Amino acid sequence: MSNTFISFKTKTYLAIAKEPVYVGTGGYRIGRVDNTIIRDSGTNLPKIPGTTISGNARYYSWLAYKSEGMNLTLGCAKGKRTEKENACGMCPVCLTYGFIKDEKSHSGLAYFSDARILFFPVATMIGTVWVTSDEIVREFIDTDGSNIGSVSKEKFLAALEIKNSLPENNSNKLFLNFGWIMLESGREIDISLWKIKSNGENSEVSDLSDFFKKVENRICIVSKEVFHHIVNSNLETRTSVSINPVTGAAEGGALFTYEALPRGTVFIMDVTYENPKNYGNDEYGDNDGLNVVIKTVEKGFELFSSLGIGGMGTRGFGKIEIKGSMIGEKEYWESVKKYVENLEKRYNDLQAQLEKVEGEEKEKIDKEIKRITHSLNLYRKYIEVQKKKLEKQINNFNEIFNIISSINITISENDMPNETEEGENA
Numbered sequence: 001m002s003n004t005f006i007s008f009k010t011k012t013y014l015a016i017a018k019e020p021v022y023v024g025t026g027g028y029r030i031g032r033v034d035n036t037i038i039r040d041s042g043t044n045l046p047k048i049p050g051t052t053i054s055g056n057a058r059y060y061s062w063l064a065y066k067s068e069g070m071n072l073t074l075g076c077a078k079g080k081r082t083e084k085e086n087a088c089g090m091c092p093v094c095l096t097y098g099f100i101k102d103e104k105s106h107s108g109l110a111y112f113s114d115a116r117i118l119f120f121p122v123a124t125m126i127g128t129v130w131v132t133s134d135e136i137v138r139e140f141i142d143t144d145g146s147n148i149g150s151v152s153k154e155k156f157l158a159a160l161e162i163k164n165s166l167p168e169n170n171s172n173k174l175f176l177n178f179g180w181i182m183l184e185s186g187r188e189i190d191i192s193l194w195k196i197k198s199n200g201e202n203s204e205v206s207d208l209s210d211f212f213k214k215v216e217n218r219i220c221i222v223s224k225e226v227f228h229h230i231v232n233s234n235l236e237t238r239t240s241v242s243i244n245p246v247t248g249a250a251e252g253g254a255l256f257t258y259e260a261l262p263r264g265t266v267f268i269m270d271v272t273y274e275n276p277k278n279y280g281n282d283e284y285g286d287n288d289g290l291n292v293v294i295k296t297v298e299k300g301f302e303l304f305s306s307l308g309i310g311g312m313g314t315r316g317f318g319k320i321e322i323k324g325s326m327i328g329e330k331e332y333w334e335s336v337k338k339y340v341e342n343l344e345k346r347y348n349d350l351q352a353q354l355e356k357v358e359g360e361e362k363e364k365i366d367k368e369i370k371r372i373t374h375s376l377n378l379y380r381k382y383i384e385v386q387k388k389k390l391e392k393q394i395n396n397f398n399e400i401f402n403i404i405s406s407i408n409i410t411i412s413e414n415d416m417p418n419e420t421e422e423g424e425n426a
C-alpha cells in the first residue's frame, strides 16, 4: 500500500464453498420446502446477503482478536450493550464494524456487498465443470479484449481442452450434458488472461490468477436463461430433523426440507473500507488505521473456512474459503506500531494539556484520556501475547535449526551411482 492518504479502498474477494451453503430467509415451518434460499432481486439467482457476511465477519474478527489476547467485551461482539457489558467503542472490532454505546454511536467502516455466484459446479460426463453466464462474465470479468458477446440458448462456450474431450455424435457435433440439459459446443474461448474487473479508482483487484489457472480449462459459459435453469435444478435439497432449541433433542417427526448451494460454488463479493482518518483523529496515521480496519475484516474472513456461514452452521454447513490479496502480517504490524505510537503521543499531549485547563474543558479532556487509555491497554495486552507466541516459535525454530546444523555427514563422490550403472540396471 502506498503511503499517500486514501480515503477509502474497495477490495474484491472470491468465496469458495467447501460445504453446501444454506442461507435461508429464516423461519422454520415444519415438513415443507419452506426454508427457501435468498435470491438477488435483479437476477433472481441465489446469493449470500452482505448483512449475513458482515454479521458473521464481525463475530469471527472478535473471536480472532480475543484468541490473540485482546481483552474484548461481549458487547464488542454485538456492537451494542448486552445484558452485562457495553461495546467498548475503541477496539478494532468496534472501529471496523461500528457500535452503539450510551449517547455515542458510530457506523462501521467496512461495507459488504452481497456474495453473488460467479461459477457454479455441475457434474457432467467429462467430470465437474464450472458454469457461468455471459451476463456474469460481462459484469465481473475483464476478458482482456476478447469479446464474449451473447451466448445462444442452445450452446455453450468453453476452452479447447473441454471441446477436445467431448465425443462427436453422428452429425459431427459436440454436445455436453449440464445436468438434464444438453448443449452444443460453440466458439472456443481462451480465459487464461481473464482478470476480475476493477471497481474504479480506489479498487484493489485481488490477484486471483492462480485460481483462474486452476479452473480455466473447466469453465463453460452459457446464456443467462440457461444459467438460471442449471443453477435452480442443481441446488441441493435435503431433509433434516428439527432440533428443539431448548432441549437440544430431535422433535418427534419434525422433518423439514431446505435447499443449499452445492460444494464448489464460487462467489464474488467486495468490501469497501473507509479510512478512519476521515473522521479526524490523527492517531490513525495516513493509512495505518485503514490497514487495521482491513486486517480486522480479513482476520474474520480466515475463520469462515473453519466455522462456516449461514443458518446451518451448527450442522457443519456453509464452510467457505475466502480468497484475495490479504494484507500481510508484516504490513499489518508496521501499521499497528505506528497506530499505537500515535495513540501514546496523543495521550501524553492530552496529559500535558490537562494541567492547564479547568471545568468543562478539563472534563472533556479527561474523557478522551480515558478512551485512549482503554485502547492502549487493549493493544498492550495483545502485543504482549503476540510477542510471547513469536518467542516460542523462534525458540522452536532455533532448536530445529541447531539440530539440522549439527548433522555431520560427508558424501564421497565415488559412492554416487553414475549413469552407466543405472543404465545397466535398467
Ligand SMILES: [Zn+2]
Binding pocket: 072, 073, 075, 076, 087, 088, 089, 090, 091, 092, 093, 094, 095
Ligand atoms: Zn469494542
